[in-house]
Amino acid sequence: MLHLLPKFALPALLVVTLIAVQTPAQAEPHMQHSPLVIGHRGAAGYRPEHTLAGYTLAIEMGVDFIEPDLVLTKDKQMIARHEPMIGSTTDVADHPQFAQRKVKRMVDGVEYDDWFASDFTLAELKTLRAKERLPALRPANTAFDGQFEIPTLDEVIELAKSKSRQTGRSIGIYPEIKHSTYHATLKNAQGRLQFGAHYFEDRLLKTLHKAYGNSACAPVFIQSFEVGNLQYLSRKTQIRLVQLIDADDVNPDGSMSLVPPYMQPYDFVVNGDPRTFADLVTEQGLAFVAGYADAIGPWKPYLVKTVTDGVDRDGDGTLTINDRRVEGSTGVMEMAHDKGLMVHTWTFRNDSSGYGFADPQAEMSYYFDLGVDGLFTDFGDTGVAARAASSNPGQDEHLKQCGREHKKPYKGHHKD
Numbered sequence: 001m002l003h004l005l006p007k008f009a010l011p012a013l014l015v016v017t018l019i020a021v022q023t024p025a026q027a028e029p030h031m032q033h034s035p036l037v038i039g040h041r042g043a044a045g046y047r048p049e050h051t052l053a054g055y056t057l058a059i060e061m062g063v064d065f066i067e068p069d070l071v072l073t074k075d076k077q078m079i080a081r082h083e084p085m086i087g088s089t090t091d092v093a094d095h096p097q098f099a100q101r102k103v104k105r106m107v108d109g110v111e112y113d114d115w116f117a118s119d120f121t122l123a124e125l126k127t128l129r130a131k132e133r134l135p136a137l138r139p140a141n142t143a144f145d146g147q148f149e150i151p152t153l154d155e156v157i158e159l160a161k162s163k164s165r166q167t168g169r170s171i172g173i174y175p176e177i178k179h180s181t182y183h184a185t186l187k188n189a190q191g192r193l194q195f196g197a198h199y200f201e202d203r204l205l206k207t208l209h210k211a212y213g214n215s216a217c218a219p220v221f222i223q224s225f226e227v228g229n230l231q232y233l234s235r236k237t238q239i240r241l242v243q244l245i246d247a248d249d250v251n252p253d254g255s256m257s258l259v260p261p262y263m264q265p266y267d268f269v270v271n272g273d274p275r276t277f278a279d280l281v282t283e284q285g286l287a288f289v290a291g292y293a294d295a296i297g298p299w300k301p302y303l304v305k306t307v308t309d310g311v312d313r314d315g316d317g318t319l320t321i322n323d324r325r326v327e328g329s330t331g332v333m334e335m336a337h338d339k340g341l342m343v344h345t346w347t348f349r350n351d352s353s354g355y356g357f358a359d360p361q362a363e364m365s366y367y368f369d370l371g372v373d374g375l376f377t378d379f380g381d382t383g384v385a386a387r388a389a390s391s392n393p394g395q396d397e398h399l400k401q402c403g404r405e406h407k408k409p410y411k412g413h414h415k416d
């Protein structure tokens with residue numbers, strides 16, 4: 001009987017009702033397909049990477065998650081770019097008013113001569129247009145050069161949510177914090193920290209918690225190649241965390257080549273921690289990672305051993321990495337699963353890097369058959385077809401860890 005309530009009660013009641021109805025975590029379906037097909041940088045095989053057009057195409061191809069890599073702008077906004085440098089994926093060089101912004105700067109121990117997102121406001125970045133990073137490999141994609149803006153994380157979330165409603169599928173997002181230490185220690189012209197320690201992580205959590213709730217059920221994974229930032233996040237969020245595992249190359253005998261800047265997490269370099277990426281996928285390393293993360297995201301040669309033996313397996317008259325002999329699982333995936341870690345591996349492409357495989361769909365099916373929990377691909381359509389053709393086509397599942405404390409508190413030494 002609303003008319004019997006004091007006048008001030010009605011607005012209060014409405015506010016309470018609206019909050020209850022709009023609680024984001026409740027609005028999301030707690031379903032997820034497993035194993036996952038993750039749209040790497042959108043649909044990078046078909047559209048310039050990290051554009052709403054690319055993410056949209058990936059979703060239409062049937063991927064379960066879209067992947068925005070994140071960097072910060074001068075005015076502290078999160079935008080989707082693979083690196084702080086914007087010269088190779090935008091038309092910034094064609095804007096004479098920005099010519100003076102090109103500078104030399106170190107990122108993770110490597111010097112770049114480029115334009116950096118952190119020297120531009122979001123409004124300035126919005127005047128730029130995306131272009132294809134690999135025009136020689138992907139000439140068809142250059143037809144889209146100059147058409148698409150750089151998206152913000154907010155825009156990516158909005159797209160994923162509207163497509164989820166439209167399709168009835170749960171379209172998740174898989175944001176990567178790019179170069180956490182770089183952003184934390186970056187100084188402005190006055191010598192002051194531009195963002196400061198953990199600004200990036202705190203800002204990301206604020207956005208994600210508002211959009212999805214602080215929940216392991218959120219259709220979200222946060223990924224990073226660094227360790228300290230994930231440990232920090234593990235104490236602040238239930239959203240699932242992924243430790244990425246990199247390397248420089250694969251040796252002919254199948255062992256991993258570890259050369260800087262792909263040898264160690266960059267915060268390990270700065271802190272003098274001698275452990276390499278390869279050390280994180282030993283029994284001891286995986287136990288360490290399981291203390292703060294829910295999954296590992298290793299480069300695919302960490303999971304499947306391939307060797308160079310001089311046989312032209314695809315018969316095209318040249319020896320490439322595609323001809324390597326496949327020797328099966330390295331055991332890393334099985335060890336990770338034993339520790340309770342999911343395994344999401346990368347990157348699968350129709351036009352390059354098929355270690356041991358000339359047929360990209362067969363390659364992806366092989367990894368699904370092996371038992372990975374997800375894979376990143378530039379070609380979402382091939383990924384979805386490969387999963388369907390595999391012995392592990394999966395199904396939509398309720399997220400089992402919803403509503404329970406799934407993450408072990410990190411007990412090691414750490415710096416906040």
Ligand SMILES: [Ca+2]
Binds near residue numbers: 312
């Ligand atoms: Ca060949």
